[in-house]
Structures are given as C-alpha cells and as structure tokens.
Amino acid sequence: MEFMKWGLPLLLATLVAFQQPTQTEGLIEDVLDIIHVVKEVTSGVLKAWDIIQSSPLAANIDFPLMREKQKKVLQRLKEVSKQIDQTEDQHAQYVALAIESVTSFMHNNAPIMAKMNDISDTIYRISSRYQQMQKYEAYKDKLEMSTLITFAEWTVSPNAHSVHHLMDRLHLTLLGSEDRSSNATSSNLLQQLTTAYEVSNNQICNTMQSAQQFVYSLYADIALTELKAYTMMEFSWMMLRVYGKGNYTQEAELMRSDYEKRTERTLKLLKDVMLRADRIVYRCDPGKHVQGVTYDQVTRLLQGYIENEVDLNNEETCRETCSFYQSTRSEGCFKELYCARQPRCMGRLYNCQFVDSDMWVCPSPQNSTRRYEFIEYENGRVLGQRGKCTRGTTKVDSWWRYLLWHCSYCFCLCDEQGLKSDRFFNLRDTIADVKRNRIVTGLRFVKKNRIFHLQIQEGELLPRGAVNQSTLEWKPVENYNFFDRDVKKGADYHMLSYESRSIDLDDVNTDDNSFVITGVRFRVVGAHLNLEAYYSEFDFKTGQLIQPESNSYWKSNDNTDVSGARREKLRLENADVSTRTITYSIPLSRHNQYIDFTNTGLDKDAAQSTVPFIDIQDVVSNPPVPLSGIGIYYKGRNGYGGFLGPKLITYDYTPHVQVPKNKF
Template identity: 50%
Template structure:
C-alpha cells in the first residue's frame, strides 16, 4: 500500500513561530506535515506485506507491533509540537469569540459545538499517545476496542466527529448549514470588530486563519487516528482494511480541498487591520501619553493684552496677542503668567471665583462666574477660591477679564514629536512586527517592534523585541528643531491620518513622521523580500518610503478634518473609543471644552498600548488613525496591516503515488 502525501504538505500553512515563546525554535510546518504523512506511509509499509495474521508466530507479531508503535510515537511527537503552536492561538480564538459574539451569531456559527468536537478529538488523540507509549502494559482487547471506537459509524466516533466538523466549515447548501462557519464569521467580523477583535491581538483575517489552523490540526489528528485504527485492526487479524484506508484518504483529500477553498474565500474579504481597544483602566505613561499645555485656558484682563494698557476694545478683539504686563499686580500676580501667545479671547462675565489647580499640568480646577456658569468640574477647592472682579476705568471703559487660550513653550509643555526614522535591523533580516507611541525625554516617539523574517512569512519569535527609541533631548547641542523633532504650536498642530500599504512583494521595515507644510505626515519604510526563503532583497538599495502626500488643498482627494465637538478629557469617556477617521483625513490638537474642563487639557491623547500580533507576522502596511467618542478628545493610535497569507494557501496533489521506503 502506498499513501498520497504531497497534498498534505500545503494545507497546514501555519505561521511557524510559537506564540508567547512556547517553542524555542521555529518549526517548518510544511516539513512537519510531510514527516507525519511519510511516517504514516512507512507505518503501513511495516505491516502491509502480511496476509494470514492469525498464523503469525507471537515473537514476529510482537516485533512488528513494536516497530509500528515506535513509528506512530514519532508521528505523535510531531503532532504534539504542532499542537503547542496552533492550539494556543486557535483554541483561544474560538473561546474569545464565544465570550464576545452576540447570541444570534454564536448560535449561527455553532461555535460551542465546534469547540466541543475540537476538544473531544484532542482528548482521543491524547489517549492514543498514552496507549502508544504504554503498549507493553495494555491488553490487546483495549487497543482493539480503541481502534473500533475511532472508525465506528457512530456519530460520536472520531470518524463521525471529523465529518461533522467538516459540515460546519464547508457550506452544504441546505438548512442551518447553508453557510459555513468561516463564511458566516467573515460576514459578521465587521459587526463585532470594535467589541472584541481589537483586544484579540489578531486582525479579522488572522482570526479566520487561526480558526482554520485549529480546524486543520483537528483534521490532521483525526486522520492520523483513523489510519492508526485501521493499522491496528489489520495487525490484529481483523481484516485487510485496504479499501477502508483508501476511502479515508480520499475523504481527507476532499475535505482538505474544500476547506482550503472556504478559508481562502473568507480571508480574501476580511480586514487585515490590527489595532487596540481602550484598556479597562487608563494609566498615564502606560496606556496613553499626552501633549501637555499646547493650548490651555487662561484668564487675563484686557488691560494686559495690549501694549498701551487700555480697555477700549472687547475681549473678542484679542485673537492673537500676548501678555504685555500685570496691571497693578491684581489677579495676574496670583497665577502663572502666559509667556507665549494668547489666542482667541472671549468675554464670559465680569466677576468670577477661580479655583487654582494644585499641580503644574493645569492652571485652574474650575471657574465659577457670577452669572452661574461654571467652567470645568466644580468640586472641593484645595487651595481655596479667589474672587476675581472686572472694573471700570473712569466712566467709559470697562476693563474686563477675558477667557483666552495660552500657547506657551516651557518646562510644563511636552509638545515635541520625533522626526527621526525608526528602522528595523534590515542588515540582519529584521522586519517591523508592532508599533506603539512612547514619550521619552518629553519627546513622543512611534516605537517599532522587530523580529527576524523566516521562510514563508514566518517570524523567529526568539528575536522579537521592542527597539529602544533614540536617546536625545531637545536641549542637546546637535539636535535641530524641524529636523530631529517637530514642535507643535497653534500654527502647526495637525497630524495626517492615513493607512499606508506596501507594494506587492514588500514588507514594512520602518516608520517615521515628516513635515508637509504645517502637517505631520506618516511614512512607512518598505523592503522587498523573497517569500520562500524569507530573505530581504538588497535592503540597502531597494528599500523605499511610501506616504500619502495629499493635503487639504490637493485637487485630487483633498484631506478633510476630523473635528472634535466640545471635547472633554479623553480618559473620561464612559464608552470605549472607536475608529472614526479614514485615509486622507487629518486632526488638529486642540484644547478641551471650556464648560467641560475649563480648556485645561490638550487633546487628543496618544494611545501608548503596544499594537502587536499574538503570533508575530510581517506587515504589508501600517496606519495612524483617530479613535474616540462624541464629546471626548479620543486618541491618536497606530494600526498594523498584517500579511495576507491567503494567497499562499495552495493545494498540490501528486499525479502519481510516490514510493515509500
């Protein structure tokens, strides 16, 4: 008997690195599948030459049995290694979906049943492993009974469960199974993405791929057990089982073909975007970082807003000025003076009570006007309120206190964005696998995670790490504003929001920001690679940047602005932030709403959570986007676009049966 084995090589295109370091060395999954099927063929070869088993002397039967079990033990070891990889992601993916999917979808997808069958097949496989290892201690009746239970026509047998799982995956065209699990999940992923997928460390396409991997592993375990069962029954003289084994192979081949088609169809339309939900608890410096005091609410009397010290105008006239003095050391002497630009002043009411902040990040906790209007959240005032009253000069001029915005650089204002490129170690075949925003030395950096690229799009998990950001300060003698970093200001505070993708055959190897006019513009560094070998191709000469240079004045696809409506502090939102921007847009840093926060905070914040994949993969794109809720500042966050493995899912059936020695 000769076995078809080449077709099995390609159906298990599982990423070859182990999640969370479960396996130290990357495994060649195609090689694993090849070894398993060749092993099964050799196992059959051990016993296929025998005819009258009842007449075989016991020593010869025992020797044959030992050889068979030794061969199956090797197969089991390889499958166990594969399980360590796939189950850690695949089973978690199924469980994650069960915990988060709406009831209607959960029922439609039959995920409970799928998980149960997956576990039962796994348990039976573990039983086989134990029986193989403890052969000498087992009765032949036990092994015979096990073999019969595996290939029984009962629906609860391994053979029956494998067929049932198949009906869940591949559409039957009738009844509740008119659409397969992968197809249904693909259709509903957009509905559930904001609720669950952003915390799964997988893009929607990766979720489908992980589910497929779990199903494929179960299929491979089942096929191994079925063939082992027929070997046992033949070894112990219950029959030849050549036809049964051939039918099992043909069914396996048919199921494999159809499952591949189903997953390719589902993956082709699934998003490859990977981003992070809001954390359960916001922690400054860990889950988010801020631009501080770029624009901040500031109270000053009209008399100090012009060089003449007059009160002839009204507050609205002062749209762009500065603090020129401190008339008679009144309220201006009790607060921290604005030494920068004073912008967009307005009149609210003549007299007020001001609660000064007890930290350097704010000027005021709240301001309560005599007419009853309160700016900010009124609460206990630790430093005590100060009464601030406007006054009349002679009979004609009212010297009003204005509520303005202060744009002031200084030690309390972290407003610097790194412009230096963050490039992976391309000389040692490293590529970008993750992104996150960090603040270091008051400068906000987009930090990269890198890992070594391996053949067939795999990443060596032992090399994955966050690359330290560049060590420099804005005060260093060789550091130049506009070249090494960008200083945000009232005039230059826009960030372009884009999803950028590589050209075909390229992967992301770096990122950076640059200036286009007054806008910070995002770029990705891309490098060509060979998929089969995993080698970057001439990275020093063939790498290139990709960007989207459109502006808000472009004739083709001009950028539009994402507007924040009366925004409160980003972390105060009771609902999780959701993406609300798209490519060819931009957002401007601004102050929080006067009434909600006395305009004391700069928004949006930067999301500092690491965006990386549960199982590291190369990237074919990255993006910068805004996520938030109405009336809150939200977050500027990075996005990954994961590699599309669906185009490499190919089945190759041999034209002839290979010889097995």
C-alpha cells in the same frame, strides 16, 4: 506481541510528522504552516504504507527486520517529541483565545452557539480517541492483539460512531452543505463568526488578533482535528492489514480521496473568508486610565488664559472688545493687577472672547500643567469643574477707564512653548535590526525627554510568516533632547504650534505580499505630521529578508496639502477631558482624515487640557506576525477628547491558503 511492537511504532511514524518541519527541501511549498503540516503528515502516512506493502504477509513476518524498523522509528520519535509538545502547546493557546472570544460575543446567538457546541463535541470525541491511540504506544508490550484490532475496526466501521462519520459531521457543521443551490456564505460558520467578530469592538482587544488571524486560529483547530482523525483511520487500515484481516487498499484509497476533497473545499472557503476579513489590530481603553502608564498628554499647546484688554496691546487702551484680539501677545501688566498674580503667557494669544466682567478664579497647584481648576463668573457660568479650591479662589473684576472704556478681562488661548509644554514628536527613522532578520511586530507611543516617539517592537522572522517569540523586544528610543547642540527642529523633531498642530489619520499598507514592515517614522508635510512605513523584501518560504536592501522603500499616504482640501478634518469641539468618560472609547476615524490637537471646551474644562490624549499602550498581535501596514487612528466618545494611537495591519496570509502542489 511482535505485531504490536512493529505496528504501534509505525503509527508513531505518522504522528511524528504532525508538527515536524519537512526533511525534504524540494517538497517545501509556498503555503501556510498548518497546510504544510497536513501535507507532510499525509505524505508520511503514504510512506508508511510503502513499508507495509513491501513487508511479508502477516503469516511470514521476519521478526528481526520488524524490530529494526521499530528501533529506527522510535529514535526519530525521540528526536522530535520535545518540539512536537512545544508547538502543540503554543498552538493551543491561540485556539483557546479564539474559542473564548466566540463564547463571549456570540452567547446571545443561539443558532451559532448550537453549532459551536456541536463542533466542540465532535472535536472532543475525535481527540479523546486520538489520545487513546497514543496511550496504546505507552503500553505496547502489555496489550493484547485483539485490543488493537477492536480499536481499528471501531475507528473505520461504517456507522454513526465511526471517525469517518465524525469527520463528515464536523465538515458539514462548519461549512454547510456542498449543494450548489445553497448560499455558501450564509451557511459558512467561519464567515458568520468572522463577521460577528469584526462588528464586536471589544473582541479584538480580548484576543489581540485581527479578524483574519482569528478565523485562521479557528481553522487551525479544525484542520488539526481532522488530521488526527485521518491519522487514526490510516493507522486502523494498516493495523487490520498487518494482522491479516484483509488487504484494505481500496478502502484506504476511498477514505483518502474523501479527505482530499474535504480539504480542498475547506481551503477554498477559508481563502474566501480570509480575503474578506479585516487585518487591523488596535488597543481598546484599559479598565482604568493611568497617566504615564496607559496614556500621556501633549501639554499646554493651546490653553485657556485670562488677560485684561489693557495688556493685549502696546498702547494700554481698552477701546476694543475682546473678540478684536484674535492673534496677539501679552504686552505688559497694567498696575500689577491680576496679571501679577498668575504666570504670564509668554507666547501668542488667540481667539480671545468676553465671558463676563467679574469672576472668581481657582488657580491650579504650582506643579500642575493647568493654570486654573475652574473659573466662576458672577452671572453663574462656571468654566471647568467646580470643587474644593486648595489654593483659595481669587476675585478678579473688570473696570471702567475714563468712564468711556470698559477694561474687560478676556478669555484667550495661550500658545506658549515652555518647561511645562510637552509638544514635540520625533522625526528620526526607527528601523528594526534587519541584519539579524528582525521585522516590526508591534508599536507604541513613548514620551521621553518631553518628545513623543513611535517605538517599535521587533522580532526575528521565521519561515512561512512566523515570528520567533523568544526574540521579541522593544527597540530603545533615541535618547536626545530638543535643545541639544546638534539636534534640529524640522529634521530631528517636530514642534506643535497653533499653525502646525495637525496629524494625519492614515492606514499605510501594501498589497505586495513579498514585503513586510521593518521601520517607521514621522515626517512633516505642510502643517501635518504624516506617518511613513519602511518596507523590506523577504522570502516567505525561508523567512529571510532579502539582502542587500536595494528594494527596500518608504511609503506613506501623500494625499496631504497645506490647505487640507484633499483630506477630511475630524473635528473636536467643546470636548471634555478624555479620561472623564465612563464608557469605553470606540474607533471614530477612517483613512485619509486628519485631526488637530486642540484645547478642551471652555465650559467643561476651562480649556486647560490639550486633546486628543495619546494612547501609550502596547499594540501587538497574539501571536506576533509580520505587518503589511500600520496606521494612526482616533478613538473616543462624543463630547470627549478621545485618544490617538497606533494600529497594526497584519500580513495578508490569503495568497498562501492553497492546496499544496504535491497533493496528499
């Protein structure tokens, strides 16, 4: 039994390294966490071999010395076991999301699902044996020596059921044959899954992971499974040697060499897949749109408004047509006709047109931002959705004046800044608490005091591109009103108007992996709202932002001029209310475009709403990661107003996918 009391804790020494941070700073390398863990475990195993090789042979074991080694190993296990459990649980959550996503969007692809089932079966077999090995430690005082010997021989036996064979099978299924004549990309399951993930619009919203995060989650599951298999094999060779069954130095070297080659090939192909993978995270439509919860609106920017020609000019004449008045004002209320029965437009009127002479108007409730629910003309044309009119319809008729002039009711667009018009965007900087090593990890739009703010989620940056999830919080937006004494238009906020209502649809990104985003803001360039990102330098190994911030800078897409000649306009024409579509919105914009806030269509909504709406859902990744870029994008469906929302571009981990300098 003394053999087991010494051998099993020695096994635990290798298991401890499974998720434990390195204890030797000089060995820390600029690689991702899973790669670093693999390197640390294998290094720990080799040190365990040193203990065995420096110990007496099985026939001459010094039991007090073995008990002392056992004591030290168990003490180390006690110190890190809690951290191991937490890390494994955390990792399992993201793997489960990725696997569930694969099952969801690949269920019709029989060949890929067959491979995934094969991989799942192999992982299960390795993991179940690994768990069995862990149970041996719990019952170390009651196990027979033959039990461990049998397990060790079963693990390393050269047959189809051995762990070594399972590792080969897993590698072949995932990455395909090493035959150079084969197409590495077509046989690489990671690449196939990543491509399918990118073209499946809803998957990114189910997992809240970019395609690069998705493929890394899948790789992490495979890498940790192979690490378990490697640990079992090393343990088995050590146990067989401890129990006097042979030297096994050469066998262990061959196994180690195979594992190293597999790891190098896997990392090479993983790096290639991650380099091509998209890094964008955005939010899909919710199951149900709820104003103030999932979306909000710019209101009464350009809104349909009925006005008679006689009130569109100072002379109170009707000698022109409606289309003559393309930019004017409401100048009065002739004889207190229909103009006296509706709230007057106190701003400018644009794009007036004649629809028909006589109509029935259904006014909206007084607390609504709409003016009309619908308008029905005598010729049968209806603007908006005809339905029950709670306030009752009003008959409105044009008339003749002096038998020469027809005083027609025109349908115009009213640009009126007032209590019911929310049309403001914050221009102040929003910066994370860099002094506490916080970075931006998420974005969302928030409307406060009728002003739209781009709010940031911040979190503490940790070594190797990780984020401390316990520190995540949404930084409160600034609480000010646009009419406050020291608040200035154009400096603190931007007010949309007919002449200035464009917003740029951009991806603001950097290729410099030594910088991450720590702040955001809008600026106004010409007549365009334009997004900017604030970048701060950091050290990947330590996770520390570089202080002071002498190298920090603001970045934007400056490809904007007043004419918009260098940008493509994304047009919304005759659009219906954004929330009326029965299908989910899809991203329709691309970098270097812009879109105008405009009115909904005359026939569909009587031009009563301003589109696009603003998506105010949280945009975060799961798990949270640093950001190399952010953007504003448009999503919608043909014929509907759609939504504007922020998107994230996750940090590019590709440069950190490499074989550690100090090999396994």
